[in-house]
Amino acid sequence: MDNNNEQQAPTIFWRIDEWFPDLSPETKTRLKTYHEELIKFNRTVNLISAKTILVADALHFADSLLAAKIITQSHPQIDKIYDLGSGNGFPGLVFAIYKPTTQVVLVEIDQKKCEFLQHMISTLGLKNVTVENKNVEALGDNTVKFAITRGFANISRTILAARKIMPKGGQLFHLKGEEWGIEVGEIPSQLCSIWSPSLVGEYKLPVGAVKFGVVKTEKIA
Template identity: 70%
Template structure:
């Protein structure tokens, strides 16, 4: 059979986390791989990640969440409980939980099916420090959140507007952003700037590609 007639091999699904992050413990890397397996399995029916990112989820989703988690924890070692606003596919909340088993992580999302997946994945991975709240973040009790993270939840202004009643004074929301983070900070309305103080926690590049990513912290000051 000629090459032209040969059946095409399915595209390779990459997993390079062990190579990129040898500093992570074997237990953490095994947990991340297990989550990757569950994500690939259920993505066919739930569209947890885009079809274009399925084969490089290790870079676009896992490496991004790993590097952001490191930046957040380095900047704030006092986090003992964190909410993942609009968790959806579990990024970065599940990754944060696997890397920090002593931190309680609450995954919040309005999508019933995705919350069902998250609950299943938590059980499959035996994550004792994770819970799921199937609700809008604005339905959380007032002043109930001290630390929160979000990725792909909308722009910074939208996130802090929705979080204004539930985050306590002195609490913070950490936003995982691409190169446009500076533009989003500049677009925060003046009235929100009197309540929230933004700062850059860290910038990083993924192990592949040249795009810079950033973690922006908005601290509630009033």
């Protein structure tokens, strides 16, 4: 009896070309290569949860792309942005692929994840990305004007970690799920005197009905 059908590996989806037809061929190719390398490296380095591997195109790539579109369209003046706690490269590496004219700095304390990020930069031939293998707090005082973060920490802990590295007027973009409003409401009052939170935009993934939000905290003092 042939059991091959029973032993077939589950399908790992890739639907970015279908969902984002406006992307350039070079951008699509780079994103696909990133996806392939991510799946390969995930066997030895814990980059994404095993539960998200099959639909990483939606949960990681589409999520980062949609957020990058919102940020770049609402803040076209950004020429350099830091990805705090970059880890697997979401959203910073996707941002860099999508917007090659913007300099992106991936900040990550884990050495193995930094090695993966450096591998991706080299493999994709990206000239606009650098990696900083250090803690967020170790970045220079007042050196980070724009930053983005996804899955690093809740909003309160993130702005606390960024309090010295961002100057007055610095803007930090948080990629959050549908309960972003709860996190904003939990920001301690003493931090609200230093940071002003606002919603930049909301979006839905190409699959599912859950709303996601890009929340900005601007340093006002």
